[in-house]
Amino acid sequence: MTGRKVVGVNVRKVEGHKLVTGAPAFTDDIEMQGMLYGKILPSPHAHARIKRIDTRKAKALAGVHAVLTYKDVPRVPHTTAGQAWPEPSPYDTYLLDSKVRFVGDRVAAVAAESRAIAEKALRLIEVDYEVLPAVIDMELAMAPGAAVIHDEPDSTKIYDRSHNIAGYILREIGSVEQGFRESDFVVEREFRTHRQQHTPLEPHITICWLDPNGRLVIRTSSQVPYHTRRQVGQILQIPVSSIHVIKPRMGGGFGGKQEMLLEDICGALTLASRRPVKMEFTREEEFYMARSRHPQRLRMKMGVKRDGTVLASQLTVLATTGAYGSHSTTVQGNTGSKVLPLYRAPHMRFECHVVYTNAPVAGAFRGYGCPQGFFAQETLVDEIACELGMDPLDFHRMNVIRLGDTDLLSAQLGEGKEGLPRVVRSCGLPQCMESAARAIGWAQKRKKFPSGHSHLRRGVGMACTMQGSGIAGVDWASAFLKMNEDGSFYLQVGASDVGAGADTVLSQIAAETLGVTLDKVIITSGDTDITPFDVGAYASSTTIISGGAVKKAAGKVRAQVLEVASRMLDAPVDQLDCANNEVFTTCACRKAVSMTDLAMQAMYKEKFQIMDGASHFNTDSPPPFCATFAEVEVDTETGQVHVLHLASAVDPGTAINPMQAEGQVEGAVAQGLGYALTEELVLDADGRPLNPNFLDYKMFGFQDMPKLTTILIETDEPLGPYGAKSISEVPINGPAPAIANAIFHAVGIRIRKLPIRPEDVLRALHAERPANLDEEAMFAL
Amino acid sequence: MFERVEVFYRPASVREAVRLLAGGKGRARIVAGGTDLVVDGDPTARALIDITHSGLAYIRKQGGGCAIGAATTMAELEESRTILALGGGILARAAATCGSIQIRGVATVGGNLANGSPAADLVTPLLVLDAVVVVADAKGRRKLPIAEYLAARGTKGLRQSLLVEVTAPRPLGRRCGWSFQKLGRTALDISVVNVAAGLQVDGAGRIQWARVALGAVAPTAIRAGATEENLQGRTLDAEAIAQAAEGVMREVSPISDVRASAAYRREMCRVLTRRALEECAAQAGCAL
Structure with missing residues (x-):
């Protein structure tokens, strides 16, 4: 490597000791004097108008301090999506409303002295509903006569409310019609994906109180403290300056906490009761009152030349955002912009309708639209390769995006507006494919399988995927550093460590730049009073964007350190370097001063606080790449699919902390396996x-869990701090298509619907494969 | 979850437990591992009676068979030599599939039966082992064949009684075979379908008796009586097994729910029954 001392090293998590010893680190780990418990009365109906609501009995109950309905709160159209202002999501949500739009929607809220009293108070609220026809099936949402879910006049940024269309996207580069005409083979297939929930270990939780100055303090498990501060101010109509958001340690977010979900109502209850209020979703509530992944129906069409060259690809998507449009067009935009450009087709077209339904609200979720798109694309590509008699690996080798390529679709599909063209400045995808293929034994197993006459049949499959690293031209972050007397540095970042290790990685970047050991960096993150702005933890942005800000700030502070050292060592700055907690001359004289002595000199002799801050953003979103290979065993009698081995090779740029990076891959793979095979939030009619x-x-x-092989293929990304891109999202995209393709290799059926349930596999086996079909004939297709 | 529970008892004997239950006026609930009761959070419960200190955690050899106290945990069943030696160890095998290691450390035999889930993992092996359930109430102890217990579980006659013990007779004779098969969605799961089977063949390979029990495919776990009768006296071969596997599909009445459709469950009854009988045949020394 490059003589780096901290970056690229598997240091332990900076908060690890605190977490494993059970120190009070999480939102729920405090008990406030006089704290109340807030609960939401959830709608029992998918679509209804509140004709009458009477809270008198609830208010009269001893121990109840606040009961709120739509009559008691300001009506401010907003989005709960924790996105940079102005949010591209529709403003279609209200703190409380006279209409409910899904089972679990807010009807009223109470704050009481115990959870039991709060629950009893909810039961005492009398509500008369006018039950309205509900739209549950997204295929019927746009149909003539379908109930209009957002008929309120004051919502804004809805594409076509009378047809329940939250957002619509159409982008084309080249001409797919021409591309398909010039193709030798054109294949079109339909795919369906489902509703997955984030299931963070720590559900959404918020504690609000008024500090002695009367400011509203919001202690909350959030990926977006700054967006939350802005949105709560907007919704409660109080100045941002009177809100203080604190993000403690978090038990996972996975996108579900890129959302202002409890903070507004908890804040409203605090303002109403003048008492601290805690609100926490139960696990059951987390499933349907929080967010989930957008279900989609995808029609994908691809045209290729006889030799396998991809000429045109077209993806047409119908997705549902549920009752509210949180992240509706942006998630779906990604389904096109981050998926189609994996192939170097000159002609691409992406069209998408995002519709409202009276269903739980979809939102941001690790992968952000890509798992759906890659499931369709990578399954279709596998089918095309097999039809052409090509090894899918060869097909990928031939067609995937390369170093130096420009992805023009991204230019057309930004975060709710025109984006910026994406140039591939680092690309380890070829090595990812080769190393993961080796790990799974691709060359032998593609030939050998399927074998034997047992009911257990094995196969291998692959998929290639990519993602972004921050939202180009939108995401930005800042960092601030100051030096202490003992030569340590206080690092303040708005970045929001969700448990994925951002605090550690950002500390590593600071320590590396400043030439100090990791213990000399004390980090505070995600506190709107103390730390400077950061959009938050999403879009795979923290390492590259927040890390970029830390590196810049540390570079400025380093320059100040060298200035002081220059005077102390009587040497010009350009002959100074720092490492191991000291500044030394790079010339033959080898003079050195410790950071401690330097800090004392600066503070008490020169009367100078070494400190500085910096902001950072990128105009490009460098893609991390991933190759996922799966080996499965299909039980042809039960339809059960057992994943035996899953190999992921990921190009994250530089891995600032390889151990944490591998942990991110394994976590994404576990969630990706669940998405592929078992996880689905099911609704009744x-x-x-x-x-x-x-x-x-x-x-x-x-x-x-299968045997996992995790491989990091490091590259050097020019736009990232120390060459880093991102890693937390991209590995979740591959398992579903890799498994579906492995199933085809094992038993010859194509799975185009997620999750891959045993029943569906069995049905497909019965339908597509007569029992006596000759194996050789089938695989010679 | 038990905000309205007023009192928690920990009786030191069955007699005391039964007295407390009778005095609870229908609002007392028996608790042992709590893995069902706590999850259900029954709002009508006013008193909880913890029987884990009532002398009911035991596995005893009894007349060649064994007696299992109601407060015996799944983990204890899993590891007991007596249980591993009984009926090919199918009861131990079933216990080992019952939830996570944490659940198995507290969940009990009595709870698995008394909760009455049609998917309960221990019930199908106990049906095949011809187990007898011992219940106690103020009037004394009674023995009920397990199928009878399952049918009567919710009735007035049993509501005020405590399940204290399950006994399994020693299956006699040579050339027996046993099997327990479970299908779940993941490793940790309630059965989508489970099947237990046991049989004995004579020197000529003819089936002397066969028992097949199926779980999660009817309101309670059931014995497939007609299939068992059809097997009796037949030579244990592939055809007999195939016919039995087809036969059970007519004896079950599965429902569709979020775990699986009725059609899939029915089909899986066939597959698991065939696998169970094949395993039995192998153990009984019958080449198929």
């Missing part, structure tokens, strides 16, 4: 969740 619990919402547990 009336929009009620059927499995809002871990008994029947099946996640991958330890015993279900």
